[in-house]
Amino acid sequence: MDSGVKKPGVTSSQVAEHAGVSQSAVSRTFTPGASISSKTRQKVLASAKELGYRPNAIARSLITNRSRIIAVVMAYLENLFYPDVLEELGRALAAENYHLLLFTGFMDRDSDPVFDQLMQYRVDGIILASTSLSSELSEECATAGIPVVLFNRTTERDAVSSVTTRNREGGKRIAEFLVAGGHKSFGYIAGLENSSTNRDRFQGYVEGLAGHGITSVATETGNYSRVEAQDAARRMFTRPDRPEALFVANDHMAVAVMDVARYEFGLRIPQDISIVGYDDVGPATWTSYGITSMSQPVKRMVEATVDILMDQIASGEIEAEHRILNGDLVVRTSARLPQSGIVSRDGQQIFRPKEA
Amino acid sequence: MDSGVKKPGVTSSQVAEHAGVSQSAVSRTFTPGASISSKTRQKVLASAKELGYRPNAIARSLITNRSRIIAVVMAYLENLFYPDVLEELGRALAAENYHLLLFTGFMDRDSDPVFDQLMQYRVDGIILASTSLSSELSEECATAGIPVVLFNRTTERDAVSSVTTRNREGGKRIAEFLVAGGHKSFGYIAGLENSSTNRDRFQGYVEGLAGHGITSVATETGNYSRVEAQDAARRMFTRPDRPEALFVANDHMAVAVMDVARYEFGLRIPQDISIVGYDDVGPATWTSYGITSMSQPVKRMVEATVDILMDQIASGEIEAEHRILNGDLVVRTSARLPQSGIVSRDGQQIFRPKEA
DNA sequence: ATGTTCGTTGCATACGAATGCAAAATCGCC
DNA sequence: GGCGATTTTGCATTCGTATGCAACGAACAT
Known part of the structure; x- marks a missing residue:
């Protein structure tokens, strides 16, 4: 049981005294651009080192x-x-x-x-x-x-x-990709309902699909959470209109969705279902998942x-x-490949349709 | 181009003036346990709210x-x-x-x-x-x-x-588990060489194996890094004495090692090789990996x-x-199961040999 | 009414460093 | 050596809050 007082640190005044200069000189030594001769500066630095002085950022902030x-x-x-x-x-x-x-x-x-x-x-x-x-x-x-x-x-x-x-463009790009891959039915596993990313990605996706005459998108919500995404996936895969192409609003959820697809529903990816994610983050690149995903730089x-x-x-x-x-649609193995539009860049496969 | 000066915030003195009290009174209002009448306290709180006052943590820290x-x-x-x-x-x-x-x-x-x-x-x-x-x-x-x-x-x-x-005990427990699983040859993929966790886990592992007369452990180093762990795995799997049981010093590396085992070497887990990790962290629990792993609480x-x-x-x-x-050895699917010693707790399978 | 006690209050100062200002020191030049 | 110009230096003050101390007031007992 002590007083609980932290030992006070060395102050600029102590350094000043030790170096035989004013406190101002010490301050100026540690202030870039301040007016100080290199001689006193050296003196101060020497004393500071000897005493173990460090400018107090708190005090500095105050002024x-x-x-x-x-x-x-x-x-x-x-x-x-x-x-x-x-x-x-x-x-x-x-x-x-x-x-x-x-x-x-x-x-x-x-x-x-x-x-x-x-x-x-x-x-x-x-x-x-x-x-x-x-x-x-x-x-x-x-x-x-x-x-x-x-x-x-x-x-x-x-x-x-x-x-x-460009989340909207990203969603659209994914739609283009999945359509080019020859898919006929489409689903979406949503992120947080009120987040702008989710809104924009979905909007772009829907727009992109609409451009090809597709107006129906099976949607479930995973709220960007792993557990909820698993539930969303279970609902999605038991729907009578189970889609063959699925855009999951981020990779974090996509990983969970893939595990559910493979190990709970025995679906083969991408033969039975194509999955595309968003973020191009860590696990997306792991061989077990190899998620085709819009990257965010x-x-x-x-x-x-x-x-x-x-x-x-x-x-x-x-x-x-x-x-x-801008991001890129990095193509890996989780979704069926389109006939064309895939180019190689920096050792990665990128989907870049002609009109883009 | 502005002066670049951040507008100064409301100070305790301003609040004091507004409330018709001293600065001390304001300070005491926001200091739990300070001597202040509830009447002035209320006055101060009202003024503080009106002016949008927030105590300055920087100034407080200083004193x-x-x-x-x-x-x-x-x-x-x-x-x-x-x-x-x-x-x-x-x-x-x-x-x-x-x-x-x-x-x-x-x-x-x-x-x-x-x-x-x-x-x-x-x-x-x-x-x-x-x-x-x-x-x-x-x-x-x-x-x-x-x-x-x-x-x-x-x-x-x-x-x-x-x-x-208890990293040493953890390493030992893993050794017991792998031995009980009937494995005959053992390997280790190490973490950072100079880290205490790596040292202790390895030491416990070696001790545990030695207790069963096993003195040879094939070792490669992954330095707790994903990329290096992949290389370590590649070296490990091309060794003439490729072990059938492998302890990877943490799950982060174990995930990488499993991908290399499966997709570069076509090894089936756990039929061809058993893998045990450490930490019991996120990806270890994902179905694709299902890593048997020592948990850290x-x-x-x-x-x-x-x-x-x-x-x-x-x-x-x-x-x-x-x-x-203490941690527990959480048993999943990445390693062959021993005949006995597995108990159920909190919905998880735990390996707990009799003498423990 | 007077004295005592206790809880409140304000005054003044301290925390440690930055900086405007004026004094002092240095430099350059004739 | 002397003078002006320039750099360097120290003094004093400031930032916003906490707190020891003394003064104050209210409440109560005598």
């Missing part, structure tokens, strides 16, 4: 009004897409000398309590992945001058930026996200910016 | 010398075990009103630069997952009064706590980790504490 912390709110970490994103974000933010305060395990609705926490730390920016934000809160961020970026979601709300891929999406944040932090202008990137 | 931030250093996010851990950690820390500053994408060696960053934020504690720490740094943390917990790693170094499972490991941190933060006593938890 600069910059925490150099970015809040990241992320759920669905069980979907490997997001750990992937997280890892890239960590890298990209570190490169800009920013740090990542992670809030996790919150679903769409209750992002508000977590929001309170994150605002208390005066974060310089907010990244919302697989989560949305109420309009009051996004408004509050805007007036507080804190940039917000939705990652892999989008919203009409101004003052909230977003980074996505994680690295470029992350770059765009950080780019938007850095811009808005530097300029102080919070103005919604929507970056929309 | 309390407590940031309520825990640094988490984590690599190998591609192994779903770690996202799992991350999600639990987020939950557990949030429950204690702590926050999670994530550092990712760093391997064992270069944890030192990241360490500099994390010390600048005066974090109240450090969790190192899949990473270690040089002795100087751990020493520095100890003298600074910052508790450090190694997660799923351990070290002899005092002043550094750790949370692990993520939730309890996280609880123990947070527990240690909270204790040491509260007491100020930095004293190494090593929590070692």
Whole structure:
């Protein structure tokens, strides 16, 4: 049982005294671009090293009004897409000398309590992945001058930026692919009903099919969850109108769906049923699954996200910016192949119809 | 182009003025247990709400010398075990009103630069997952009064706590299981050479086999990496002494190994080769793999980790504490079954030999 | 009415670093 | 060596909150 007091660290004043200079000199030594002679600088650095001094980022934040912390709110970490994103974000933010305060395990609705926490730390920016934000809160961020970026979601709300891929075109491309593969009946396993990704992918899919005179799509909902996707798959495969081509709204669900198809219904993929996913993430590439999937360029999406944040932090202008990137339909073995339209790029097979 | 200045937030003084009280009163309103009458408290809360005031955690940290931030250093996010851990950690820390500053994408060696960053934020504690720490740094943390917990790693170094499972016993249990399954030749695909988990699992495995007079174990190294595990598997399966029982040091690699076995070597699992993994994580449970695997109780490991941190933060006593938890050998379909020793628990099949 | 006690309140200061301003030191040039 | 120009330096203040201390007020007992 101790007092519970953390030993105080070395302060700039202590370093100053030790080096025989003022506290200002110490501060300037650790402030890039500040006016300081290299002689005193060396003295300070020597003393700092000897005393084990490290600038206190907390104190610095207080006066600069910059925490150099970015809040990241992320759920669905069980979907490997997001750990992937997280890892890239960590890298990209570190490169800009920013740090990542992670809030996790919150679903769409209750992002508000977590929001309170994150605002208390005066974060310089907010990244919302697989989560949305109420309009009051996004408004509050805007007036507080804190940039917000939705990652892999989008919203009409101004003052909230977003980074996505062309989900509608992706859905459409998948429709083209499946039609070109000679399929006659089509199904869709949906993600979260109110998510923009799900809405756009489905819309594109339906449009694409409609372009070929197909108006009926068997739909079940998996809510981007593995367990629910399994149930959705079971319902789908017991329908009298079981489709021969199935678009599953993301790979995370597609993996679950494939296991159900093969091991619970004895379906052969792609002979009995073609399955196409979305994200082109980890397990999609494993030989057991080999999912034909629309890719989302994680690295470029992350770059765009950080780019938007850095811009808005530097300029102080919070103005919604929507970056929309392109993906490719990576062709593997989970769906029947069309006669034409498949090209090779970077060692991968890509579906690229002529009119695209 | 703006000045680039973030609009300053509402301060306690502004709230004080608005409510007609002193700044101290505002502070006390938001400090649990402080001396304040409910009348002024109400006044303050009303004004705070009206102005949209939120206490500034940065300023608070400065004076309390407590940031309520825990640094988490984590690599190998591609192994779903770690996202799992991350999600639990987020939950557990949030429950204690702590926050999670994530550092990712760093391997064992270069944890030192990241360490500099994390010390600048005066974090109240450090969790190192899949990473270690040089002795100087751990020493520095100890003298600074910052508790450090190694997660799923351990070290002899005092002043550094750790949370692990009984890896040696786990390796041994796997040996017993494979021997009981009637296998005659044994192999091991190793994880990171210098990690304690790999060392302990292997040691237990070898000991367990030795207990049955088996002294030869075919070994290849996959370094806990998917790609390297594939190569290791290829080498393993082309050896003249290809074993019929294979322990892969974690599930993340085991999945890769199974794909190589089936699709590159046409091996049937478990008829031609039995495979056992470690972690009992996501993909291990998927029907395509159904890996027989030693489980690590993520939730309890996280609880123990947070527990240690909270204790040491509260007491100020930095004293190494090593929590070692138990796992179970969850039996699925990737390895031949022994005649006896399999019991059912919580809807899972567990291998529990009589002497255990 | 007076004195005592206890709970509230405000004042003043501290936390550690950054920065505008003016003083001091350095440099260049004639 | 002297003067102006320029760089370097230190002083003092600031950021937003917590907290020791003293003053204050209310409640109660005498």
